Amino acid sequence: xxxxxxxxxxxxxxxxxxxxxxxxxxxxxxxxxxxxxxxxxxxxxxxxxxxxxxxxxxxxxxxxxxxxxxxxxxxxxxxxxxxxxxxxxxxxxxxxxxxxxxxxxxxxxxxxxxxxxxxxxxxxxxxxxxxxxxxxxxxxxxxxxxxxxxxxxxxxxxxxxxxxxxxxxxxxxxxxxxxxxxxxxxxxxxxxxxxxxxxxxxxxxxxxxxxxxxxxxxxxxxxxxxxxxxxxxxxxxxxxxxxxxxxxxxxxxxxxxxxxxxxxxxxxxxxxxxxxxxxxxxxxxxxxxxxxxxxxxxxxxxxxxxxxxxxxxxx
Amino acid sequence: xxxxxxxxxxxxxxxxxxxxxxxxxxxxxxxxxxxxxxxxxxxxxxxxxxxxxxxxxxxxxxxxxxxxxxxxxxxxxxxxxxxxxxxxxxxxxxxxxxxxxxxxxxxxxxxxxxxxxxxxxxxxxxxxxxxxxxxxxxxxxxxxxxxxxxxxxxxxxxxxxxxxxxxxxxxxxxxxxxxxxxxxxxx
Numbered sequence: 421x422x423x424x425x426x427x428x429x430x431x432x433x434x435x436x437x438x439x440x441x442x443x444x445x446x447x448x449x450x451x452x453x454x455x456x457x458x459x460x461x462x463x464x465x466x467x468x469x470x471x472x473x474x475x476x477x478x479x480x481x482x483x484x485x486x487x488x489x490x491x492x493x494x495x496x497x498x499x500x501x502x503x504x505x506x507x508x509x510x511x512x513x514x515x516x517x518x519x520x521x522x523x524x525x526x527x528x529x530x531x532x533x534x535x536x537x538x539x540x541x542x543x544x545x546x547x548x549x550x551x552x553x554x555x556x557x558x559x560x561x562x563x564x565x566x567x568x569x570x571x572x573x574x575x576x577x578x579x580x581x582x583x584x585x586x587x588x589x590x591x592x593x594x595x596x597x598x599x600x601x602x603x604x605x606x607x608x609x610x611x612x613x614x615x616x617x618x619x620x621x622x623x624x625x626x627x628x629x630x631x632x633x634x635x636x637x638x639x640x641x642x643x644x645x646x647x648x649x650x651x652x653x654x655x656x657x658x659x660x661x662x663x664x665x666x667x668x669x670x671x672x673x674x675x676x677x678x679x680x681x682x683x684x685x686x687x688x689x690x691x692x693x694x695x696x697x698x699x700x701x702x703x704x705x706x707x708x709x710x711x712x713x714x715x716x717x718x719x720x721x722x723x724x725x726x727x728x729x730x731x732x733x734x735x
Numbered sequence: 736x737x738x739x740x741x742x743x744x745x746x747x748x749x750x751x752x753x754x755x756x757x758x759x760x761x762x763x764x765x766x767x768x769x770x771x772x773x774x775x776x777x778x779x780x781x782x783x784x785x786x787x788x789x790x791x792x793x794x795x796x797x798x799x800x801x802x803x804x805x806x807x808x809x810x811x812x813x814x815x816x817x818x819x820x821x822x823x824x825x826x827x828x829x830x831x832x833x834x835x836x837x838x839x840x841x842x843x844x845x846x847x848x849x850x851x852x853x854x855x856x857x858x859x860x861x862x863x864x865x866x867x868x869x870x871x872x873x874x875x876x877x878x879x880x881x882x883x884x885x886x887x888x889x890x891x892x893x894x895x896x897x898x899x900x901x902x903x904x905x906x907x908x909x910x911x912x913x914x915x916x917x918x919x920x921x922x
Contacts, residue, residue, distance in 0.1 A: 594793050
């Protein structure tokens with residue numbers, strides 16, 4: 421912990437609020453503790469118990485992201501909202517880029533395209549980190565071609581084809597590896613480390629990694645998902661939001677299935693979220709790691725430097 | 736078979752293409768996907784280096800390597816030369832293979848060297864090493880605040896620069912953590 425880093429983090433948080441307040445966004449303080457947290461297969465919520473006065477007990481978890489609550493607000497007539505507060509993810513490495521409790525910014529806006537979402541993300545980032553070069557926009561397909569020499573188009577949805585690409589690129593292939601696992605072996609080895617210093621939006625992910633993103637209407641093998649990398653740190657993850665309940669339910673069921681097959685805990689689909697979804701309309705939103713942004717501003721090497729009490733000293 | 740949790744610098748992985756020493760590794764949690772270990776590995780036969788990424792849940796084959804007590808002799812155009820303390824055999828490692836660990840080597844020091852079939856493949860530096868401060872400016876400009884304490888930059892033997900508390904003076908011995916290059920305490 422360094423005093424000037426704590427001061428930097430405080431300034432960054434103030435600047436983020438100023439940016440959205442000046443643009444007419446409403447700050448919403450959504451709940452941290454909920455009954456049904458997000459069910460992303462590779463995120464682990466932290467569970468607790470909530471007791472009523474009469475002794476009735478509910479299972480509760482700290483949110484991994486405020487996404488469900490914010491989408492319910494969009495469905496109740498809010499158009500431009502942001503949430504800035506801690507989120508919690510269990511089981512992640514204490515490696516200098518993660519903390520179990522971290523400051524997450526999420527914002528949503530109705531009626532914007534993925535390019536407008538990238539425009540606003542770049543403007544927000546620049547309002548905090550002034551001297552950045554112009555951001556690049558690369559589709560995942562372009563990035564795989566440029567850095568790994570892999571033509572992703574022919575591999576989509578074809579496990580054997582991507583397994584062969586892995587073998588050619590000296591990656592291991594195991595029977596239990598999913599298409600996504602094999603994609604990540606190439607991506608993490610040959611693409612992510614080479615993105616370099618120019619801030620880069622990677623967008624248009626294979627539809628198997630769509631999560632809560634809409635399919636691209638130009639090519640339904642891809643989803644309108646975007647991630648921002650600055651200085652080799654992944655700062656943000658955004659979607660043009662899926663608002664279609666049948667498709668959303670199918671994806672939630674697939675995620676539950678994957679969690680089960682990985683031996684992980686599974687809980688019911690949030691039906692209040694599901695019933696709000698049809699009223700949400702067209703919207704885009706993005707989750708942004710504020711501590712990592714502050715790390716870049718401060719020139720800190722570890723997220724622990726920015727925490728008043730780092731994770732290593734809390735547990 | 737071994738778990739990916741055993742991957743660290745200097746272990747040797749066997750696969751159908753041969754034997755590979757791990758030069759660098761990093762655990763990665765992309766959030767949108769499973770957990771992985773990204774490695775930079777070097778083929779012991781061909782010298783070819785590449786990046787490869789394992790899912791943390793997969794198993795790998797590690798081969799046995801030897802840990803031998805050696806003395807560091809000198810650095811020259813061929814790299815760093817070491818002598819086996821038992822057999823007096825001399826072996827050399829290139830600058831690239833030694834990497835950033837090289838700055839901590841001092842002529843004549845004892846060090847554990849990982850070898851495979853007699854060839855040195857990795858160094859095992861002591862986690863804490865003592866160095867004499869060779870250059871220390873008086874505490875005025877350039878001071879920074881670290882953890883609420885004022886620090887200054889000094890130079891120690893071997894030209895290594897490190898941030899230390901203001902009370903450290905030229906000629907004193909200090910302990911440095913070789914894993915992160917940070918000051919630990921006065922020796």
